[in-house]
Amino acid sequence: MPRFALLIEYDGGPFAGWQAQADRPSVQGAVEAALARLDPGFAQGARIAAAGRTDAGVHATGQVAHADLIRDWDPFRLSEALNWHLKPAPVAILAVARVDDEFHARFSAFERRYLFRLISRRAPLTHDRGRAWQVSHPLDLAAMREGAAHLLGRHDFTTFRSTMCQAKSPVKTLDELTITEAEIPQGREYRFTLRARSFLHNQVRSIVGTLERVGAGSWPPDRVAKALEARDRAACGPVCPPQGLYLTGVSYPQDPFATS
Incomplete structure (x- = not known):
């Protein structure tokens, strides 16, 4: 076949x-x-x-x-x-x-890539409704980047893993976690790009929800490292809603669509 x-x-x-x-x-x-x-x-x-x-x-x-x-x-x-x-x-x-x-x-597959879109503005979303997570308060990009740096590399991500996750091991290697900022009408958009061989269930949304707390000033950046080290789901920040998350790509040893 x-x-x-x-x-x-x-x-x-x-x-x-x-x-x-x-x-x-x-x-x-x-x-x-x-x-x-x-x-x-x-x-x-x-x-x-x-x-x-x-x-x-x-x-x-x-x-x-x-x-x-x-x-x-x-x-x-x-x-x-x-x-x-x-x-x-x-x-x-x-x-x-x-x-x-x-x-x-x-x-x-040897790599998966995700994008999470987070928009900070008071006015409701129109064109991006259902396609991004919106918060009304400002966010500190530098603080979020500082917190994100603690998550790069190979770690036990139990803290950022759903209790429903069926993966055999919580140990994963996060190869990329970058955050960019762009001005939009009456607000700012933050884009989180994550890249790894594989992810745990709810790992991306748990990470972004935690970093949002850092950007909002509720968490100091080093609390992200402490949460990771705790290996305890209770140490995680809020799990953000799904509508801002996109699976943007999957990599293979040979790209099946290279000549399609």
Whole structure:
């Protein structure tokens, strides 16, 4: 059976997350329903596998999944057909590539990248409603960067891990945590970029929620180091809401979409 990699973009707002659920809408369910219109295997219940299972309300601009189909499609025609059948769901297939049977969207990946958007302004959001986390108070960029520096590298991230996390180990290596600031009408936008081989459940939202407390002046920057060292979920700051989080990319030893 030919295997295809799918590069997927979606607005997570209407969905209960990536993972298919029996009684709630999911991104996986939407893509599999579109595939069922095109492939007998999916009409009979075949499943796709993704690089990461985003939570309810989390968006993606670079999710990757793979599907084993009975028919050997031209990749461009498959992407066009899937996008037609995905309407009107806010899900788009950006690219499709034929890959080797050894390729696995999750297990072949060596890096995942996330973006979190945090907006500081008093006026309600309009265009970015549901696509960023808004706070009304000002934030100190330098303080947040100082706090973030304590989290780089290999650590036990138990403090920043959901109690529902199913990962075998809380030890992860955070390769990048950068924060940028930009002026927007009557406010400021802060963008947190995180990069690692893999992340724990709620790790990004726990980190951003904690750094927001630093930026607001409620935490001194060195409290982030103390929270990390505590290895205790109770030492974490608030877990921020999901709507500002985006899965922006997944890296593989060989980019399946390089020539697609």
